[in-house]
Amino acid sequence: MAKVKLFDIAIARSGDKGDGSNVGIMAKTPELYDFLYEQLTAGRVKEFFKEICFGEVERYALPNLQALNFILYDSLGGGGTETLLTDAQGKCHGTGLLHMELDVPDELLV
Secondary structure, X not given: OEEEEHHHOEEEEEEEEOOEEEEEXXXXXXXXXXXXXHHOOHHHHHHHOOOOOOOOEEEEEEHXXXXXXXXXXXXXXXXXOOOXXXXXXXXXXXXXXXXXXXXXXXXXXX
């Protein structure tokens, strides 16, 4: 096992809509997708974003794309037009999630 940041095994794209954001994570290989499907749960993402996400986190699997999509409700302080937060956009949440550390089996690392 090796402790790696998510950005070593996946890529991300994120955005916002109102007071929520979505984060898409795409695994670099089919084997890594299977690993992320098991390990990268909605609960784990909620815990990672606990300081900014006050609502639920939903996860959607897209196996044909080797991707997982997470919806983070109540994560933008009301949204771009209703908050005093400096960055009330969800575009940075994907980059943030890529800094999560996971214990990955050595045989999955390329």
